[in-house]
Amino acid sequence: xxxxxxxxxxxxxxxxxxxxxxxxxxxxxxxxxxxxxxxxxxxxxxxxxxxxxxxxxxxxxxxxxxxxxxxxxxxxxxxxxxxxxxxxxxxxxxxxxxxxxxxxxxxxxxxxx
Amino acid sequence: xxxxxxxxxxxxxxxxxxxxxxxxxxxxxxxxxxxxxxxxxxxxxxxxxxxxxxxxxxxxxxxxxxxxxxxxxxxxxxxxxxxxxxxxxxxxxxxxxxxxxxxxxxxxxxxx
Numbered sequence: 001x002x003x004x005x006x007x008x009x010x011x012x013x014x015x016x017x018x019x020x021x022x023x024x025x026x027x028x029x030x031x032x033x034x035x036x037x038x039x040x041x042x043x044x045x046x047x048x049x050x051x052x053x054x055x056x057x058x059x060x061x062x063x064x065x066x067x068x069x070x071x072x073x074x075x076x077x078x079x080x081x082x083x084x085x086x087x088x089x090x091x092x093x094x095x096x097x098x099x100x101x102x103x104x105x106x107x108x109x110x111x112x113x
Numbered sequence: 114x115x116x117x118x119x120x121x122x123x124x125x126x127x128x129x130x131x132x133x134x135x136x137x138x139x140x141x142x143x144x145x146x147x148x149x150x151x152x153x154x155x156x157x158x159x160x161x162x163x164x165x166x167x168x169x170x171x172x173x174x175x176x177x178x179x180x181x182x183x184x185x186x187x188x189x190x191x192x193x194x195x196x197x198x199x200x201x202x203x204x205x206x207x208x209x210x211x212x213x214x215x216x217x218x219x220x221x222x223x224x225x
Contacts, residue, residue, distance in 0.1 A: 042218055045212050045215075100161075102148075104156050
């Protein structure tokens with residue numbers, strides 16, 4: 001059973017606010033990822049981590065930052081939200097090795113007004 | 114950068130008809146994965162293909178990986194309304210493990 005949790009599920013905030021999207025997994029996976037997905041569109045990799053204190057930027061230019069202080073926790077922070085950040089943010093994790101698929105969380109639907 | 118192209122973008126079929134989505138990469142892939150995302154949901158892992166020319170089946174779903182490891186396909190036989198959703202392929206370039214790059218997906222709708 002998938003054990004990756006994202007909070008909040010929905011968020012509406014004003015422009016300029018700082019927000020943190022939470023992602024936690026209880027599977028002990030070293031690898032974690034953040035993807036951004038507009039409705040009905042492709043997934044864009046924005047950040048990933050291969051373990052504690054390891055973070056990398058993905059292909060999509062993003063004004064967000066991430067941290068990986070604990071294996072189970074991979075939060076995403078927007079220092080100053082803008083309407084262009086309105087999207088769905090999906091967190092995923094995977095086991096070591098290349099034979100496993102990603103387990104995705106239910107996502108956070110962010111609206112910046 | 115690496116690109117994974119997927120066609121068609123949308124496909125509507127009558128229940129019982131077959132459906133195929135195609136995935137092409139600009140570079141050779143070490144493996145390819147397929148995911149299904151139901152409307153309003155999150156992607157769910159279906160399968161991974163690793164070997165050149167590999168074919169795998171899951172009930173009515175048949176997955177193929179091309180000989181050159183640059184293309185893949187998903188074929189659904191006799192679609193059902195439960196097959197509705199967006200199907201994504203996702204590829205990885207090398208064994209060292211960059212993160213997966215997802216295609217744009219094919220959205221399947223099925224009318225009964």
